[in-house]
């Protein structure tokens with residue numbers, strides 16, 4: 189009788205491993221002695237100890253090849269939040285995640301760690317020290333958030349101790365760090381176009397920004413604590429820097445660190461939000477004739493003008509989580525890593 193080979197617990201796969209968070213995660217896993225299969229729609233680097241599988245996560249057969257002999261899977265692939273392609277979000281984040289779950293079960297994977305987002309509970313109103321038991325957003329602010337909610341529900345529901353398939357979701361917030369393609373590049377581009385002169389609202393709103401290595405640390409802890417008798421099975425965990433900061437202080441520190449002026453003039457939140465909504469509607473109506481992408485989208489304005497910070501008490505208690513890099517150190521390392529984005533470069 190053929191015996192089924194139990195996959196090695198040091199063999200894992202990172203779906204989305206070519207992306208910003210995914211690549212940092214892959215590097216940490218290699219440091220910790222894992223061998224890693226990366227599954228991604230693109231290959232962005234090469235590293236010893238990493239096997240690349242290029243493909244779309246909606247394709248189960250392609251996934252199955254990457255998951256052969258793998259016991260642990262991290263799923264951190266998603267279309268970029270800035271996209272407004274609803275069909276793409278639904279296909280990748282919802283149907284694609286269903287495919288990931290099916291492929292994991294068929295391949296005999298034992299643990300699935302999803303990168304969700306703290307934004308799954310954000311509707312544009314203040315969240316102060318939000319806990320994981322806040323309800324999912326009833327009116328998600330964009331298609332990204334809407335599909336991240338469905339994705340998280342699917343993964344947590346799939347947790348089945350009897351079948352030996354365990355799942356957990358990590359909810360990071362505002363990830364930043366070296367090689368981030370989003371936060372710093374968009375900020376610098378906006379500054380270079382002379383649009384970072386204004387503070388939306390009174391500038392006192394507190395927000396979480398999380399250094400990428402802390403997010404990676406949360407993922408590794410979750411994976412290593414995910415066992416049949418553990419309280420973490422089927423649960424979501426906030427992972428942040430645990431140092432809420434004024435949104436506009438964080439933006440100013442990054443801008444000034446790169447040689448740009450900090451924003452100074454205040455604009456009322458409701459005025460800017462209304463204008464952003466109007467511009468977004470116009471961009472939808474005019475799309476057949478002209479295509480333009482407003483910088484100040486309703487989502488970005490809401491994020492820039494409200495409080496949204498989250499408690500990581502549950503992660504501290506259940507995972508022993510503690511940030512490994514402070515906000516100050518994270519900002520310094522991030523600024524240093526972008527010489528090409530410095531003023532005048």
Ligand SMILES: NC(=O)C1=CN([C@@H]2O[C@H](COP(=O)(O)OP(=O)(O)OC[C@H]3O[C@@H](n4cnc5c(N)ncnc54)[C@H](OP(=O)(O)O)[C@@H]3O)[C@@H](O)[C@H]2O)C=CC1
Pocket residue numbers: 203204205206207208209210227228229230243244245246263264265266267268280284303304305306336359360361362363364369370
């Ligand atoms: N950045 C942030 O502030 C936050 C991010 N998150 C979550 O963290 C995760 C990682 O985000 P981040 O690293 O910033 O994003 P990236 O865009 O850098 O990484 C995502 C990777 O997934 C790939 N991908 C997209 N669609 C598919 C597909 N159909 N099949 C296979 N691979 C695909 C992307 O390729 P391509 O680039 O070609 O699309 C990219 O390489 C995401 O799930 C995101 O929702 C959560 C909270 C905050």
Ligand SMILES: CC(C)CCC[C@@H](C)[C@H]1CC[C@H]2C3=C(CC[C@]12C)[C@@]1(C)CCC(=O)C[C@@H]1CC3
Pocket residue numbers: 269304305306307361362363370371374375378483484488489491492
């Ligand atoms: C133009 C300026 C007002 C803002 C420039 C910076 C923004 C691009 C970023 C500030 C907060 C960021 C953020 C995300 C993306 C980049 C920002 C909007 C997310 C939406 C990424 C995906 C998530 O899951 C939640 C993040 C919240 C914070």
